[in-house]
Amino acid sequence: MTDTSSAQADADPLDGIAQTLDHASFAAIAGVTGGLSPFTVAQAMSDWALHLAASPGRRLELLAKGMRKSLRLIDYVAHGADGEHPAIEPLPQDRRFDDSAWKMPPYNLIAQSFLMTQQWWHAATTGISGVGARHEAVTSFTLRQILDMFAPSNFIPTNPVLQRRIVDTGGMCLVEGARLLMADIEALARGTAGSGDQPFQIGRDIAATKGKVIYRNRLMELIQYEPTTAKVRPEPVLIVPAWIMKYYILDLSAHNSLIGWLVGQGYTVFAMSWHNPVSADRDLDMEDYRLLGPMAALDAITAITGAPKIHALGYCLGGTLLAIAAAAMARDGDERLAGMTLLAAQTEFSEPGELGLFIDEAQLNLLDSMMWERGYLDSGQMGGAFQMLRSNDLVWSRILNEYLMGERPIANDLMVWNADGTRMPFAMHSEYLHKLFLKNDLAEGRFVAGGMPVSLSALKTPMFVVGTQTDHVAPWRSVHKIHMLTDAEICFTLTNGGHNAGIVSEPGHKNRHYQLLTRPACGPAMAPDLWLAQAPDHPGSWWEAWGEWLSARSGKAGPPPPMGAPDKGYAPLADAPGSYILEK
Structure with missing residues (x-):
């Protein structure tokens, strides 16, 4: 009997049924918890609680700390509860108590009590001997979310700003807030949340840079943009966006379109627009995204322009995919890349920030079951995770401003884009989370592309890498770790x-600034904090610095290439922005 027939003979006939039942059970749990694994939280909380219970010295310290804070608060009250001299200051990013109304009694005492309670709980959930670092971070994060739910700014009796608004409007703000809430509930029930009347229309106000779709496959459309200069550089630019959101984050309104700006700098620009997956696409994996995405695009660009060298830009997940593709190209002797730009893109996932707190086997098992049921992960489910990271700004402040104060913010192009999410197929997203986030296979040389492992150490092409200071999705220190993985020249x-x-961050945008420092090829890798101390600060937009970097690595400008190449199978198929961008 062959090995295959032996395996078939040994297979339990209940395996398929058991797997289906397990997936259904975990999917049901995910539906109740919003996709958050209760097992991950329970493990972390029990680790913290048991070790705290076994630490009498630490409990004594916390008791003393609580008493000191109480005395500090009593002293604050005894001295008149002066709003100009608070007992405790909120964190720099905490804007909940900025209004002068919070400096008047009794609201100053309420706010001060909350901030001290918040500070005490941070001390109580950190520094407990024996608690694993990951469990400590999960516990601290979870308790912070719970405290944020009960912040005095969230309730009418304890929020003086909201009370003033109610008086000023004669209570009509609550009526308007209720109307907005019902409208949002109705839109959510219809599955049309975020798709109502918008002042920005795709193809007219946003994603409006002129061009043609010159190639389409089952996963992406490739757009070639029309030149706006008499001459263009010989090296075209390929843009690989993230597939979790639509590409026009880089082609918003005319004044802040990176694509439009780049075309105006004299480059032939191509951008990929990803298909929005459905259940039938459940088996699309990372290799499909590599081959049908950047590799197919590079072949099309080479055929159309005849350029031997191409600049490539990847944003967020698109940057991670571009790094994988570039490493495979370097391994296989494909030298078409003139330079590589990575925007807020991680290649090393050992410290992915708070988003990684819940990436463990229990959480991924729950996500796999959610995706298994439908064949994809819905954008709303991933968006909920991002909102949780900044619940003050993205959840509670919205509830306060819209549903209690009755003030819907005026939509802008970035808000419209942010509401226009996409899905992710089961196979790809599961592979991405398991192999990159959980196991860090790309950084450690185990990730397979084209049937063989790829190593980022093979990358020799110069890189321009951008991190952002307050990034909760791809923390800049994590992005910076590309320095440790390759000897290539990196302008960070x-x-x-x-x-x-x-x-x-277009030129002319107010209050923009950036730091920049180049590590030469084969130069020593610099730790993030040392880099931060040594990199000079510059006012203005990083776009202009990137433009200079591209220019230094591009040839002399000449006539622009044709729009598409019908004789080579790349005939223009439609006007930009194409059809995939419109898929819901």
Whole structure:
């Protein structure tokens, strides 16, 4: 009997049924918890609670700390609860108590009590002997989320700013807030949340840079943009966006479109627009994304332009995919890349920030079951995880401003883009989370592309790498770790702003600045904090620094290439932005 027939003979007929039942059970749990694994939280909380219970010295310290804070608060009250001289200051990013109304009694005492409680719980959930670092971080994060739910700013009786708004509007703000809430519930039930009337229309106001779709496969459309200069550089630029969101984050309004700006600098620009997966695409994996994505795009660009060298840019997950593709190209002797730009893209995942707190076997088992049921991960489920990382700004402040104060913010192009999410197929996202986030296979040389492992150490092409200071998705110190993985020349830039707003940083944007320092090829790798101390600060947009970097690595400008190449199978198929961008 062959090995295959032996395996078939030994197979339990209940295996398939058991797997289906398990997936259904975990999917049901995920539906109740919003995709967050209760097992991960329970393990972390029990580790913390048991070790704290076994630490009488630490409990004594916390008791003393609580008494000192109480006395400090009593002293604050005894001295008139002066709002100008608080007992404790909120963290720099905490704007909940900025209004002068919070300096008046009794609200100053309420706010001060909350901030001290918050500080005490941080001390109580950190520094407990024996608690694993990961469990400590999960516990501290979870308790912070719970405290944020009960912040005095969230409730009418304890929020003086909200009370003032109610008085000023005669209570109509609550009526309007209820109307907005019902409208959002109705839109969510219809599955049309975020797709109502918008002042920005795709192809007219946003994603409006002129061009043609010159190639399409089952996973992406390739757009070639029309030149706006008489001459262009001989090296075209390929843009590989993240597939979790649509590509036009880089082609917003005319004034802040990176694509439009790049075309205006005299480059032939190509951008990929990803297909929005459905259940039938459940088996698309990372290799499909590599081959049908950047590799197919590079072949098309080579055929159309005849250029031997191509600049490539990858944003977020697109940057990770581009790094994998570039490493495979270097391994296979493909030398088409003239330079590589990575925007807020991680290649080393050992410290991915708070988003990685819940990436463990229990959490991924729950996510796999969610995706197994539908064949994809819905954008709303991933968006919920991102909102949780900044619950003050993205959850509670929205509830306060919209549903209690009755003030819907005026939509801008970035908000419209942010509401226009995409799905991720089961196979790809499971592989991405397990092999990159959980096992760090790419950084450690185990990730397979084209049937063989790839190593980022093979990369020799110069790189321009951008991190953003307040990035909760791809923390800049994690992005910076590319220095440890390759000897290539790296021009690392750190710009102010977050994962999206830091990248959409057009020239002329107020209050923009960045730090920049180049590590030469084969130079020593510099630790992030040392880099931060040594990199000079520059006012303005990092786009201009990137433009200079591209120019220094590009040839003399000449006539632009044709739009597409019908004789080579790349005929223009439609006007930009194409059809994939419109898929819901």
